[in-house]
Amino acid sequence: MLALSAVGWRDRGAEKIYTPRAKKREEDTVTVCVAAICDDDTIFGASDRKITAGDIEFEPEAVKIDRITQSVAVMAAGDSAIHAEILQSVHADVQDQDWLWDVKEIAELYSQYYNTLRQKGAERAFLAPFGLTMDAFIGRQGDMSPEWVKQVGYEIINYNPGNVEAIVAGVDEMGAHIWVVENEMVSCHDNEGYAAVGIGRAHAKSQFMFSGHTRRNYLPETLLLTYTAKKRAEAAPGVGTATDMFIVGPTRGTFDYLHEGVLAKLEAIYKTVRRKEKNIVKKAEEGGELLCRRNHEAAKNRGCESRGCKSRRCSRTGGAPRGRWGTFIL
Numbered sequence: 001m002l003a004l005s006a007v008g009w010r011d012r013g014a015e016k017i018y019t020p021r022a023k024k025r026e027e028d029t030v031t032v033c034v035a036a037i038c039d040d041d042t043i044f045g046a047s048d049r050k051i052t053a054g055d056i057e058f059e060p061e062a063v064k065i066d067r068i069t070q071s072v073a074v075m076a077a078g079d080s081a082i083h084a085e086i087l088q089s090v091h092a093d094v095q096d097q098d099w100l101w102d103v104k105e106i107a108e109l110y111s112q113y114y115n116t117l118r119q120k121g122a123e124r125a126f127l128a129p130f131g132l133t134m135d136a137f138i139g140r141q142g143d144m145s146p147e148w149v150k151q152v153g154y155e156i157i158n159y160n161p162g163n164v165e166a167i168v169a170g171v172d173e174m175g176a177h178i179w180v181v182e183n184e185m186v187s188c189h190d191n192e193g194y195a196a197v198g199i200g201r202a203h204a205k206s207q208f209m210f211s212g213h214t215r216r217n218y219l220p221e222t223l224l225l226t227y228t229a230k231k232r233a234e235a236a237p238g239v240g241t242a243t244d245m246f247i248v249g250p251t252r253g254t255f256d257y258l259h260e261g262v263l264a265k266l267e268a269i270y271k272t273v274r275r276k277e278k279n280i281v282k283k284a285e286e287g288g289e290l291l292c293r294r295n296h297e298a299a300k301n302r303g304c305e306s307r308g309c310k311s312r313r314c315s316r317t318g319g320a321p322r323g324r325w326g327t328f329i330l
Contacts, residue, residue, distance in 0.1 A: 200233025
């Protein structure tokens with residue numbers, strides 16, 4: 001039997017107890033990446049530049065959109081070191097052979113290399129201290145304590161080298177596709193027509209939902225919507241303010257980054273829309289407060305005390321606001 005007194009075990013009297021190593025804490029990743037299909041055959045993608053390296057977050061000048069082929073791009077959130085290692089392996093396999101790879105195949109390849117990285121990390125953490133490889137651990141289990149095999153197997157299965165989310169978006173012979181890889185899990189988002197990853201995903205997705213976006217929406221509105229979704233996501237902590245975008249479609253081999261002139265125009269349009277929204281909200285607030293005052297004046301004349309007024313801006317308080325508007329009962 002394999003000695004249980006090796007690394008990872010401690011004595012408690014005559015009983016030997018396995019002490020698992022601390023796992024990495026699973027947290028929401030910083031950053032945001034979004035992609036959307038339009039005209040049923042074209043994709044826009046947008047990303048900030050913030051990345052995570054261990055416990056450090058920073059926003060370099062480098063663009064975070066990686067072109068895998070002239071038809072497929074990858075944007076990632078999470079541990080940048082893990083993403084970089086996976087991306088090297090993906091590039092080595094694909095070798096920019098656009099005509100050989102579908103979008104789904106590249107997403108599955110990304111997931112496969114995450115699993116490979118995870119397996120190697122688990123082998124180093126839990127088997128190498130015993131002088132074992134993964135193959136040896138599987139092949140020699142008959143010579144090992146069943147309890148030890150169970151414990152180490154549990155640690156290997158649950159080992160987490162770090163979290164990474166990636167959007168794999170592009171065009172192949174079957175059309176435009178968006179796939180999302182979350183660690184080892186792969187999912188297709190073609191039906192929704194959009195996807196988002198990172199800590200700002202909820203803000204970005206809500207913009208698409210409120211706009212009623214579908215993959216058949218027209219190109220101009222989807223371009224602005226994708227940019228707006230990224231800008232809305234900046235409300236989330238950990239999302240950077242820099243924005244990069246790409247377009248691919250309607251056919252293979254058409255990937256391109258959006259240049260600074262286009263992004264500047266989108267920013268100007270976005271700011272104009274935001275100003276109009278703020279003016280509308282301001283007018284609504286002014287109208288609401290005016291209605292509130294009028295109703296409370298009428299309530300006062302009819303005997304506000306007897307009516308149980310609950311307004312925060314009641315004439316009984318001299319009109320001094322105690323909140324935003326408050327509620328009123330007539």
